[in-house]
Amino acid sequence: MEKGKTLIVIPAYNEQNNIRGVIGDIRASLPGADILVVNDGSVDATARNARQACGVKVVDLPCNLGIGGAVQTGFKYARDHGYDYMVQIDGDGQHLPGEVTRLAAAMAAAGSDMVIGSRFLDIRSFRTSWQRRLGIIIFRCLFRLLLGLRITDSTSGFRLYNRKSIEVLARFYPSDYPEPDAIVLLHKHGLAISEAGVAMRARESGRSSITAIKSPYYMAKVTLSIIFACLRTRW
Amino acid sequence: MHMHIDKIHLLGAIFSFVILAAVFVLVRERHLQEKYSLVWFLIGFFILVMSVFEGLMDWFGDFIGVYYAPSAFFGLLIACAYLLLLNMSVSISHLKTHNRALSQELGLAKLRLEELEEKVNGSGHD
Structure with missing residues (x-):
């Protein structure tokens, strides 16, 4: 990976216990990449801990925008600073920086504009709850039906984007639960999407943002926005 | 259409005057933009007209x-309220966007400022 060409974006909300480990892992496996931490209005020491890692850029958002708003800040930074590639690695330590090479290989092989790190392409990673699997299966059917795309893990945030994708997503990025929407968005802009099988880690501390109470809302909201993203003719 | 005063119509008229007066004061004190006051004025007048002219209803x-x-x-009235609520949701969506x-711009600008300050103060210390 060439120096100064790839930006790693770490969206982080109250990840003071994980953030330095994540940065350390990225440094170890991807020494050539620049790191941008987007601190999404955390109330803990996330920003301070991130700044202690030398050479890491930290954007402090004045209020909590949610994952979509945080990641889009990364897209805007990557666009404005002329990066060719951007990788999203979540601040909770779930995504393994060592797997980025798989994403890069898949992008080179498929000639795609975005590569999704999928937990389900070849099964060698951890199992999620059945509710989550059910949701993912529903999305899989939706994508096949509406776009004719084979996407096994549409909710994965572990992704590699090229310059074209960065430019599109810096302008339009969905606000909450953005991952499935973003696929439709890029597809609608004529960009190619592929997947690479990756391993992921179970979270080290903190909880998933999607709780049992929120998951029906999550399903409804994401399904609706996928359908709308398909129907939208003007961006 | 005949003029007719009974309690409920009097109440309706008073209520509409309260709405109209409140909207007027809110706009004057800049708590409500003219754009949004328009629909409230219309509703106020509508209730006023409906309570004054009983035959109209x-x-x-x-x-x-x-x-x-x-x-x-x-x-x-319920239909009006729905439209008004829809209008509010649209406004909120715009505001959120x-x-x-x-x-995002503020966060990115702050980072640029930090970088510039570092450059000006000589690199190394924060």
Whole structure:
């Protein structure tokens, strides 16, 4: 990976216990990449801990925008600073920086504009709850039906984007639960999407943002926005 | 159409005056933008007219084929309320979009400022 060409974006909300480990892992496996931490209005020491890692850029958002708003800040930074590639690695330590090479290989092989790190392409990673699997299966059917795309893990945030994708997503990025929407968005802009099988880690501390109470809302909201993203003719 | 004063119409008229006065004061004190006041003025006038001219409501009920005229009135008001709420949701969505863009710009601008300060102060210390 060439120096100064790839930006790693770490969206982080109250990840003071994980953030330095994540940065350390990225440094170890991807020494050539620049790191941008987007601190999404955390109330803990996330920003301070991130700044202690030398050479890491930290954007402090004045209020909590949610994952979509945080990641889009990364897209805007990557666009404005002329990066060719951007990788999203979540601040909770779930995504393994060592797997980025798989994403890069898949992008080179498929000639795609975005590569999704999928937990389900070849099964060698951890199992999620059945509710989550059910949701993912529903999305899989939706994508096949509406776009004719084979996407096994549409909710994965572990992704590699090229310059074209960065430019599109810096302008339009969905606000909450953005991952499935973003696929439709890029597809609608004529960009190619592929997947690479990756391993992921179970979270080290903190909880998933999607709780049992929120998951029906999550399903409804994401399904609706996928359908709308398909129907939208003007961006 | 005859003028007729009973308690409920008096109450309606007073209520509409309160709405109109409140909207007027809110706009004057800049708590409510003119754009949004328009629809409230319309609602205020509508209630005022409906409570002053009793025959109007019966005529309206007849016109749309509802036998109990006040329920036609309620239906109309509820429809208005729905439209108003829809309008509010649209406004909130716009605000959220703008707010998000502003927050992102602010965060990025702060980072640039930090970088420039570092450059000016000589690199190394924060």
